[in-house]
Amino acid sequence: DIQLTQSPSFLSASVGDRVTITCRASQGISSYLAWYQQKPGKAPKLLIYAASTLQSGVPSRFSGSGSGTEFTLTISSLQPEDFATYYCQQLNSYLFTFGPGTKVDIK
Amino acid sequence: QVQLVQSGAEVKKPGASVKVSCKASGYTFTGYYMHWVRQAPGQGLEWMGRINPNSGGTNYAQKFQGRVTMTRDTSISTAYMELSRLRSDDTAVYYCARVAAYSSSVGYYYGMDVWGQGTTVTVSS
Numbered sequence: 501d502i503q504l505t506q507s508p509s510f511l512s513a514s515v516g517d518r519v520t521i522t523c524r525a526s527q528g529i530s531s532y533l534a535w536y537q538q539k540p541g542k543a544p545k546l547l548i549y550a551a552s553t554l555q556s557g558v559p560s561r562f563s564g565s566g567s568g569t570e571f572t573l574t575i576s577s578l579q580p581e582d583f584a585t586y587y588c589q590q591l592n593s594y595l596f597t598f599g600p601g602t603k604v605d606i607k
Numbered sequence: 608q609v610q611l612v613q614s615g616a617e618v619k620k621p622g623a624s625v626k627v628s629c630k631a632s633g634y635t636f637t638g639y640y641m642h643w644v645r646q647a648p649g650q651g652l653e654w655m656g657r658i659n660p661n662s663g664g665t666n667y668a669q670k671f672q673g674r675v676t677m678t679r680d681t682s683i684s685t686a687y688m689e690l691s692r693l694r695s696d697d698t699a700v701y702y703c704a705r706v707a708a709y710s711s712s713v714g715y716y717y718g719m720d721v722w723g724q725g726t727t728v729t730v731s732s
Contacts (some may be wrong), residue, residue, distance in 0.1 A: 531716065544702075544722060545722075549707075549709055549717065549718035550709060550718075553716070555720065566731065579629060587651065589652075589719070593665050596657070596717075597654055598651060
């Protein structure tokens with residue numbers, strides 16, 4: 501099975517900061533990677549698919565990049581509503597595994 | 608609007624089974640795979656498996672093989688996830704999620720674009 505790791509596990513940031521989260525796959529997955537945002541008590545929300553394509557309605561301050569085994573999610577200017585946990589997910593095989601998550605908290 | 612509405616919270620004893628439903632509306636139910644994801648308290652997301660609502664074909668994560676059964680009833684646009692031989696560590700919020708396929712020049716890419724509201728399953732003696 502393909503395993504995903506995320507770094508950091510936790511980050512503390514301020515409104516306006518540029519934030520980058522990394523996701524690494526145990527084997528190459530081309531661009532079959534998605535990113536989700538989850539707020540407490542809520543279902544996850546799809547932000548990015550195909551590693552870099554913004555889901556409809558998602559603000560342009562979110563961006564994704566990478567292919568193969570290393571991927572990044574960047575928030576260009578952190579907003580108050582962006583404090584949440586972010587998960588990557590590989591969709592290369594039908595076993596759609598998730599990364600362990602990165603919690604973004606207020607500094 | 609497109610939505611997935613799940614059944615209500617459940618409390619079960621160890622060794623029992625639970626069946627969670629997920630009713631789809633606003634789109635063609637048979638046109639999208641349905642996946643199930645769970646989240647234990649304070650933990651991350653765990654993919655459990657998927658069902659093709661058109662054929663009924665399923666794929667399960669190895670961890671749940673033999674304990675999980677995913678089915679669907681196309682007449683009422685509803686998917687089901689049944690987990691048997693429950694243990695305390697099965698206590699979690701269970702989500703259904705639709706997977707969309709996005710066409711590109713090199714094929715299809717995927718993402719879980721619509722989620723149910725979640726069903727809390729508590730396993731306790």
